[in-house]
Amino acid sequence: MSYPEKDSKIPFVDLRDGARGIMVWAPLDGDKISEAAFELIGEANRQKSKLDEDSQKIIAVLIGKEVDKHAQELIHYGADIVYVIEDDRLEEYLTLPFVTSLIDVINEAKPEIALFAASTLGRDLAPRIAAKMNCGLSADCTEFDIGYYANRKRNQRFKKAFKMIRPSFGESKLATIIGPFNYPQMATARPGVFRKLDKDSSRTGEVIKFQPKWQEGDFAVELIETVRSSDSLDLTKADIIVAGGFGLGKEGFDMLNELVAAIRANGQNVELGASRAAVDAGFVEYKHQIGQTGKTVRPAIYIAVAISGAVQHIAGMKESAKIIAINHDPSANIFLSSDFGIVNDYQEVLPELIKQVKAGYKFDLD
Amino acid sequence: MSENYPKLDLNIFVTIKQVPKAMKTGADGLMDRSGKSMMNPHCTHALEEALSLRDRVGGQITVVSMGPPNAQKSLNEALRKGADRAYLLSDRKLAGSDTWATAEALATLIKFILKENNETLDVLYGGLQTVDGDTAQVPAQIASRLKMSQVTYVESVKVLDDKHLEVRRIIEGGYQRLKVPYPTTLSVTETANVPRGPSLTASMSAVDKEVIIYNIDQIGLPEKYAGLAGSPTVVSRVKNVVIDRGPVQLFNEGDTAKLVSDMLTAVNTKEENN
Ligand SMILES: Cc1cc2nc3c(=O)[nH]c(=O)nc-3n(C[C@H](O)[C@H](O)[C@H](O)COP(=O)(O)OP(=O)(O)OC[C@H]3O[C@@H](n4cnc5c(N)ncnc54)[C@H](O)[C@@H]3O)c2cc1C
Numbered sequence A: 001m002s003y004p005e006k007d008s009k010i011p012f013v014d015l016r017d018g019a020r021g022i023m024v025w026a027p028l029d030g031d032k033i034s035e036a037a038f039e040l041i042g043e044a045n046r047q048k049s050k051l052d053e054d055s056q057k058i059i060a061v062l063i064g065k066e067v068d069k070h071a072q073e074l075i076h077y078g079a080d081i082v083y084v085i086e087d088d089r090l091e092e093y094l095t096l097p098f099v100t101s102l103i104d105v106i107n108e109a110k111p112e113i114a115l116f117a118a119s120t121l122g123r124d125l126a127p128r129i130a131a132k133m134n135c136g137l138s139a140d141c142t143e144f145d146i147g148y149y150a151n152r153k154r155n156q157r158f159k160k161a162f163k164m165i166r167p168s169f170g171e172s173k174l175a176t177i178i179g180p181f182n183y184p185q186m187a188t189a190r191p192g193v194f195r196k197l198d199k200d201s202s203r204t205g206e207v208i209k210f211q212p213k214w215q216e217g218d219f220a221v222e223l224i225e226t227v228r229s230s231d232s233l234d235l236t237k238a239d240i241i242v243a244g245g246f247g248l249g250k251e252g253f254d255m256l257n258e259l260v261a262a263i264r265a266n267g268q269n270v271e272l273g274a275s276r277a278a279v280d281a282g283f284v285e286y287k288h289q290i291g292q293t294g295k296t297v298r299p300a301i302y303i304a305v306a307i308s309g310a311v312q313h314i315a316g317m318k319e320s321a322k323i324i325a326i327n328h329d330p331s332a333n334i335f336l337s338s339d340f341g342i343v344n345d346y347q348e349v350l351p352e353l354i355k356q357v358k359a360g361y362k363f364d365l366d
Numbered sequence B: 001m002s003e004n005y006p007k008l009d010l011n012i013f014v015t016i017k018q019v020p021k022a023m024k025t026g027a028d029g030l031m032d033r034s035g036k037s038m039m040n041p042h043c044t045h046a047l048e049e050a051l052s053l054r055d056r057v058g059g060q061i062t063v064v065s066m067g068p069p070n071a072q073k074s075l076n077e078a079l080r081k082g083a084d085r086a087y088l089l090s091d092r093k094l095a096g097s098d099t100w101a102t103a104e105a106l107a108t109l110i111k112f113i114l115k116e117n118n119e120t121l122d123v124l125y126g127g128l129q130t131v132d133g134d135t136a137q138v139p140a141q142i143a144s145r146l147k148m149s150q151v152t153y154v155e156s157v158k159v160l161d162d163k164h165l166e167v168r169r170i171i172e173g174g175y176q177r178l179k180v181p182y183p184t185t186l187s188v189t190e191t192a193n194v195p196r197g198p199s200l201t202a203s204m205s206a207v208d209k210e211v212i213i214y215n216i217d218q219i220g221l222p223e224k225y226a227g228l229a230g231s232p233t234v235v236s237r238v239k240n241v242v243i244d245r246g247p248v249q250l251f252n253e254g255d256t257a258k259l260v261s262d263m264l265t266a267v268n269t270k271e272e273n274n
């Protein structure tokens, strides 16, 4: 391995103080392990070969009520060690007891890197842990690397620093964040970005039951209820999705449903989708929501009507083969992620679209 | 004030950040803050939640910010909307702060104000995230330093009784409702409310109010915890994003019928091999 000549006067340092391995928090989505956990374990496996040999282990942390049964699955997807914390009060996520649990595991297992999904839970949990442990934390990463890093100001060089790469400046730039000064080096990573490994049921690993020391006040916040949409609609199987946003209002959705019916009458497989703002406003049911906290879809045709194109929405539909946007605001972000667009009022465009579909227009699906 | 609500006289704080209107990088790769600026959008929703809570149960609202001297603009805007006091922590030594250092500075400022005035805090509101930092980390990190509970991604807040709020937060696939005792930190999403404009009465009384500005020495923040020196992370590199989807094909020639049929034709046209 050779390093840049210009840095040769800067001394190499290793500040890990015994920290080894990559830790991944494995959250649950209701009664199954969240996909994001498998994705991060997959990425941790791809990165680990760049670490020192004694650091090439993946530590998963599983917290909840009767969650022991999921431990083997984490191992089959690439974890080497699974810490299991069980408590009947932890059936659903609660910030403070989860913070205490993870801090206690980190102090015990001493990982060099700690990864969290950048979900509404991971983005709640990770900053609090980082604050308590005086570590850096890089948010919403989409790429990782491990390698050489020189810091002139501090006069320190690192052979194997963790490079956390994240979109910034409204998604227009990618910034590389580094913090090999305190351990673990922490990051949250966007769900849906990294690939999980293929399941290997013959993989073996170690399961460790762990009891955290609860702190005073950990259970002061009480959960009243958790509401998740019941999945009676499978948006992921539709060839065409017609999605509506807040700009439609209740009446607009009537028109949109008419478009869906017209496409369906032509024998095409179509479903209605929506933005969270439209769901929140009560225009449509939750099961139609597409995006970070709704469904992720990749149909052949995605038609976004009166949707502004917030990142959380885009996250759920950007893999669609062809994206059509209808919005009266030419500066709406949705146009940056679309292939075809009409800048006009939906009240103008939809009736015409319905008319042409009724006259026999069919979308090509390949 | 509705009769259903207890009179609580809450001590409410709101963290407000001033952000650039247009996001640009300067020659040094850091955020260019020389252009026009505004109150961070999520912070306007945090302030609205604070105002609406005070409307219901009574109390006092203090807005705090860390930033360059011109961040007074956003704090003044908050005063005109009805905030009671405003504080700005401004010091060159704070430049280059990451979220750890930002939270350290704001928590030190808040503790200092509470101590000076012999007060305790009931609710701290923050925005879910900023458009420039965009980490959604700072409120949770302040809550940790002030040893309070936190709820992030807050969509609605109800007053349950004299000791608890009921808070609804976004989760994947739905939402959670939580019973939260004071004191607590809540970070507010854009879907939570529609912020009010400046009010005439608030604007009138805002005339007599001044933003109090401190530097790090005045609040007792050690230099080694401030700015770049206190930040456990650094930005080592910035590069442009390559968008893999080609530019959008817009249809704007002719009447609506033609627009739609032109577009539908294009959608069904096979791409040429290139
Ligand atoms: C943690 C978190 C998770 C989230 N998860 C999701 C998610 O899963 N899915 C999701 O969608 N959002 C999600 N959001 C919300 C997201 O940030 C946006 O608030 C939301 O997507 C906006 O929805 P919208 O585009 O329908 O509404 P708006 O942003 O209000 O946009 C409405 C659009 O309609 C256009 N319009 C108005 N009238 C007309 C007209 N007559 N004709 C044509 N166009 C018109 C406007 O120009 C505007 O662009 C999440 C937010 C958070 C914080």
Ligand SMILES: Nc1ncnc2c1ncn2[C@@H]1O[C@H](COP(=O)(O)O)[C@@H](O)[C@H]1O
Pocket (backbone or CB within 6 Å): B014, B015, B016, B017, B018, B040, B042, B043, B046, B064, B065, B066, B067, B099, B102, B106, B125, B126, B127, B128, B129, B130, B133, B134, B135, B136, B137, B138, B139
């Ligand atoms: N410099 C700052 N001054 C005041 N509040 C801030 C500052 N930075 C962040 N915040 C608060 O933290 C929230 C989330 O910001 P961020 O973690 O940067 O995405 C913001 O909406 C503010 O309420």
